[in-house]
Amino acid sequence: MDQIPLDESQKAFCTNPAQAIRVLAPAGSGKTYSLLWRCLMLLKAISGSRNARFLVFTFTRAARDELRDRLRNDTRFQVLQSAVDVSTLNAWGLKFLKSKLYNLRLVTSIPDQVGCMLNLLQPVWQQHSHVKKALTDTRWKYRAARQCMELIDRIKSLGFRHDLHSQRDEFMRQISWMIENGMSSHLLSILSQLCELEIIDNASVVNVREFFVQQQQLSQAFENFFLFWSAACVRLYESAILTLEDQKYWALVELEKALQDGRFTTGAHRYHHILVDEFQDINALDLNLLKAIAKINKTELCILGDDDQAIYEWRGATPEFILKPETYLSPEYHTYTLEVNYRSPRNIVQLSQQLIQNNKRRVAKNVKAAQNLDACVEVISMPALQASVEHVRRFVKELIANENIKNIAIIGRKRSQIIPYQIVFAGDDIPFYAAEDLHVLLSEAFDDLKSMLLLKVQQADKPLPLGPDPIKALLKLCDKVKQYPLNKQDRASLRTYLANKNPRTLVQSLEALYHYQGPLKGENVSGEMSARFYEALKEFIEADTVAAAVRVISDNFKGLQKDYGKSIDDIFYADPPFSYLSDYAERYGNDYVAFYQDIEKAIATLARIPNTEEDEAWHNETWKCRLHLMTALRAKGKEFDVAIILDCNQGVWPSQLARTEEELEAERRLFYVAITRVRKHLLLITNQRMFGELATPSPYLKEMSLSTSLSS
Numbered sequence: 001m002d003q004i005p006l007d008e009s010q011k012a013f014c015t016n017p018a019q020a021i022r023v024l025a026p027a028g029s030g031k032t033y034s035l036l037w038r039c040l041m042l043l044k045a046i047s048g049s050r051n052a053r054f055l056v057f058t059f060t061r062a063a064r065d066e067l068r069d070r071l072r073n074d075t076r077f078q079v080l081q082s083a084v085d086v087s088t089l090n091a092w093g094l095k096f097l098k099s100k101l102y103n104l105r106l107v108t109s110i111p112d113q114v115g116c117m118l119n120l121l122q123p124v125w126q127q128h129s130h131v132k133k134a135l136t137d138t139r140w141k142y143r144a145a146r147q148c149m150e151l152i153d154r155i156k157s158l159g160f161r162h163d164l165h166s167q168r169d170e171f172m173r174q175i176s177w178m179i180e181n182g183m184s185s186h187l188l189s190i191l192s193q194l195c196e197l198e199i200i201d202n203a204s205v206v207n208v209r210e211f212f213v214q215q216q217q218l219s220q221a222f223e224n225f226f227l228f229w230s231a232a233c234v235r236l237y238e239s240a241i242l243t244l245e246d247q248k249y250w251a252l253v254e255l256e257k258a259l260q261d262g263r264f265t266t267g268a269h270r271y272h273h274i275l276v277d278e279f280q281d282i283n284a285l286d287l288n289l290l291k292a293i294a295k296i297n298k299t300e301l302c303i304l305g306d307d308d309q310a311i312y313e314w315r316g317a318t319p320e321f322i323l324k325p326e327t328y329l330s331p332e333y334h335t336y337t338l339e340v341n342y343r344s345p346r347n348i349v350q351l352s353q354q355l356i357q358n359n360k361r362r363v364a365k366n367v368k369a370a371q372n373l374d375a376c377v378e379v380i381s382m383p384a385l386q387a388s389v390e391h392v393r394r395f396v397k398e399l400i401a402n403e404n405i406k407n408i409a410i411i412g413r414k415r416s417q418i419i420p421y422q423i424v425f426a427g428d429d430i431p432f433y434a435a436e437d438l439h440v441l442l443s444e445a446f447d448d449l450k451s452m453l454l455l456k457v458q459q460a461d462k463p464l465p466l467g468p469d470p471i472k473a474l475l476k477l478c479d480k481v482k483q484y485p486l487n488k489q490d491r492a493s494l495r496t497y498l499a500n501k502n503p504r505t506l507v508q509s510l511e512a513l514y515h516y517q518g519p520l521k522g523e524n525v526s527g528e529m530s531a532r533f534y535e536a537l538k539e540f541i542e543a544d545t546v547a548a549a550v551r552v553i554s555d556n557f558k559g560l561q562k563d564y565g566k567s568i569d570d571i572f573y574a575d576p577p578f579s580y581l582s583d584y585a586e587r588y589g590n591d592y593v594a595f596y597q598d599i600e601k602a603i604a605t606l607a608r609i610p611n612t613e614e615d616e617a618w619h620n621e622t623w624k625c626r627l628h629l630m631t632a633l634r635a636k637g638k639e640f641d642v643a644i645i646l647d648c649n650q651g652v653w654p655s656q657l658a659r660t661e662e663e664l665e666a667e668r669r670l671f672y673v674a675i676t677r678v679r680k681h682l683l684l685i686t687n688q689r690m691f692g693e694l695a696t697p698s699p700y701l702k703e704m705s706l707s708t709s710l711s712s
Contacts, residue, residue: 006037013336014038017045019273019300022325022335026306026367027352027676028343032063035275035304036070036077039084042273054084055271055297057092057290059278063637064088085271089286090244092293093251100254101240108244110146117145120239121232128228130199139491140484144197151193153245155229157316158186159284162230163253171222181320182662183284185313191221196483199224248289255292264296271297279305283316287328300330307363308356311633311670319361337365343639344676345375351704356672358703359665376681379648379701381708384689385583389420392644392685396430399642400626409628409640411674413653417646418629420584425627426602432627445560448480449553449578450599452540455506456549457592470509471498474537478513480559481536482521493518510537546595551582551691583691632674643678645671648686653698671700 006014010030013023014037025031039054058064067086071077087095098104107116117125118135125131134144158178165171178187194200200220236243237250258264265271274294276282282290294301303325310319325333341349349369356362382388392410399405412418418434425432455477458468475495479485486494497516503509514534517527524530536556543549553560560578588595628640635643647653654667675682686697686708697708 006034007338007340009337009339010034010037013338014041016334016336017042018332018334019302020325020330020333021302022279022322022333023302023304024306024322024335024337024363024365025304026308026338026341026365027673028341029338029367030340030342031277031304031338032067032070034338035277036067036074036080038302039080039273039275040077043080043083051268052083052273053268053271054080055092055274055293056084056086057089057274057276058086059088059281060637061088061091063277064091089289090247093247093289094242096251097242097247097254100250101237101242104240104242106242106244106247113149113243114142114145116236116241117149118142120241121235124231124235125228127231128224130224131228134197134199137487139479139487143484147193147197149243151190151225152229152232153243154186154190154316155226156233156245156249157283157285158183159288159316160226160229161253162233166227166230168219168222171226172218175218178284182318183316185663186316191217194221194225198484245285248285252285252289252292255289255296259292259296264298272299273302274299275302275304277304279303280307280310280319280322281305281312281315281317282321283312283318285316287321291329300332303329307361308359308365308669309636309673311636311666311673313666314633323361323363335363337363339366340368340370342370343679344369345371345373345679347374347377348676348678348682351377351706352672352676355675355700355704356668359668361662361665375678377684377706378682379684379686379697379706379708381686381688381697383687384586385420385580385647385687386587388647388685388687389424389584392421392646393424393428395644395683396425396627397428400430405626405641405680407626407628407640408642408644409630409635409638409677410644410646411630411632411635411677412646413632413655413670415631416578416580417652418631419578419581421629423584423598423602425629426604427598430627431625432629433625434629446603448560449550450596452477452480452553452557453546453549453592453595456540456543468506470503470506471495473506474498474509474513477537477540478533480557481533483558485559486521490519490521494520507541510534510541513537545586545590546588546592547582547585550578550585554578554582579691632670635677636673638677639679640677641679642681642683643674644683644685645674646685647690648684648698648701649690649695650698651690651695653700668700671698 007030010033013021013034023031023034025034035056039056043052043054056067058067064086071081071084071086094104094106107113118141125135131148135141135148137144160171160174165174175187178184191200200217233249236246242250274290274297276290290301303322305322307319307322310317310322313319321328344352346369349367353365353367357364380391382391396408396410399408410418410421422432422434455468455473475486475491478494485491494513494516497518498509498512501508501512503512513530515527516530517524520529520533522529536552539556540549540552543552585595628638645653650656653671654664658664658667675684684701684706686701687695689695701708
């Protein structure tokens with residue numbers, strides 16, 4: 001036993017024969033390594049070991065492939081190859097359902113999802129008037145269809161069931177369970193989407209912190225959408241159509257049917273040990289499926305993860321599951337903590353532990369660094385965002401010239417922080433890899449931004465024929481003020497009104513709008529909605545610089561957030577999409593031409609990117625780029641010689657939209673993940689001014705006892 005290359009904390013976990021075990025594994029503590037050693041030691045300890053079988057669930061395909069690779073290529077673990085199956089929950093569920101459904105089809109692309117909603121599910125939504133209204137408006141039905149399909153999956157991920165929550169009381173009990181388990185943000189997000197789609201009363205969202213106790217609005221959600229959702233779930237399954245969450249959802253339903261009938265897995269198909277990696281990232285659907293898989297195999301779950309790295313709450317996860325396994329799984333859980341960090345330099349371990357201990361909702365740990373070396377840690381204060389961008393640009397050029405620096409990460413809290421750097425590095429012909437952020441410049445929202453700025457170039461006060469068609473231009477701008485464009489009736493009424501006023505310029509058209517009292521996004525009582533539209537458009541038309549115009553577009557036009565503002569990995573904290581671009585644009589003054597040229601060059605650089613992340617050959621090649629731009633959410637699990645953390649200011653780290661204790665702790669976990677990516681050099685940048693106002697450093701710097709030096 002002494003010859004086994006494990007530290008004492010790892011060895012204690014690997015040698016415990018119990019099945020119900022929780023392993024808390026901080027970053028760099030050898031979690032994957034320990035997991036395989038546990039399988040190996042259990043295999044050798046079990047009588048008749050050749051018949052023992054292990055099922056290991058990973059959170060991502062990349063983690064799955066890494067484990068499989070170790071099983072194949074590490075001679076110590078090759079004996080496990082026939083005994084250990086490694087899978088993601090989605091892949092396991094899909095394989096399981098293939099024996100239940102004939103000609104099963106997995107729908108993942110946006111066109112296919114929209115097609116399912118508008119065609120296959122049409123007989124269902126025709127019976128639900130509020131959903132029907134959203135899906136039959138020609139101006140937004142495709143976006144509404146996409147959003148409804150996304151909602152169908154999100155509701156499943158939160159633990160709702162078509163067969164268990166089809167009555168109002170059962171639905172409300174599930175709502176109460178979510179609130180009790182710290183998942184209120186998910187409810188708010190879903191209800192906000194239903195408001196945007198006008199499926200529930202938009203005026204009902206008065207106070208977001210009191211929203212969940214308003215029974216009337218929850219009743220609307222149940223009647224107007226959840227009943228449709230229940231019928232749609234069944235319709236898709238009966239048609240052998242599966243969404244991504246369906247792979248787990250229907251596997252759970254079928255497993256529970258087998259359990260009710262007393263049909264357990266036996267013989268060669270039974271798994272004796274089930275291990276779940278990254279358990280802090282599972283959602284309610286994952287939890288229920290894992291429990292069913294364990295039960296049908298007559299075993300318990302061995303769960304591994306780090307409550308301090310629970311950063312996937314946006315997909316329905318909650319730290320509560322790993323913090324309280326005795327509540328959600330079994331009262332008999334043994335806990336082990338891996339205490340040595342083998343990855344990070346000594347001072348990074350110390351700083352990160354000093355930071356994360358400020359969270360109350362966590363398990364205390366005594367983590368030590370295996371390394372005696374320290375990383376270079378710098379905190380630099382810059383006058384404003386423009387200076388920050390220029391400093392990072394120069395610093396990156398120096399790093400790229402240094403052959404000892406293998407890779408560099410520029411890490412932001414939000415995707416909007418990355419946009420100026422994409423433009424700068426594209427302009428300097430510096431290749432970079434930007435993962436999920438790449439589509440921002442290529443998005444429909446960015447096209448809308450450019451077309452709106454084009455109106456500024458054409459000058460709003462020029463009369464026909466020199467200026468733009470004032471009525472057409474105004475209607476186009478009105479389409480972007482709210483989340484969805486004007487509907488047919490509102491558009492026709494406003495167009496007729498403007499035509500009677502016969503405006504010769506866009507400014508005259510805007511003045512006419514101020515006095516309009518016809519239908520506009522609802523009742524428009526006493527022209528109140530017209531006044532709101534007028535104020536938003538007036539700010540844009542009167543903006544005197546590129547930066548001012550971009551800032552107004554970012555702040556006042558919700559329509560540009562349709563495929564950007566609420567990103568898939570940041571659904572709770574959707575800041576205005578182009579806020580950082582507006583600060584960066586200060587350098588252009590009123591030179592729209594130069595601004596356009598730089599953006600077009602950046603877009604041309606990004607245009608080589610494939611349309612799908614499934615193009616593994618491309619990703620393998622571009623991952624070799626030394627410079628990586630990413631959000632902290634995408635930094636998890638990666639390592640870099642140098643990490644540059646952008647805009648370490650209050651309002652960014654943590655987000656200004658995080659207010660509750662749970663939300664603020666989630667933000668601190670995200671920063672913890674960002675700073676633990678570094679091997680050699682950590683640079684944290686603060687700004688003295690942001691968006692034209694004084695800015696203060698992030699409180700996280702003080703929590704780590706880091707002082708700021710002014711940039712020369």
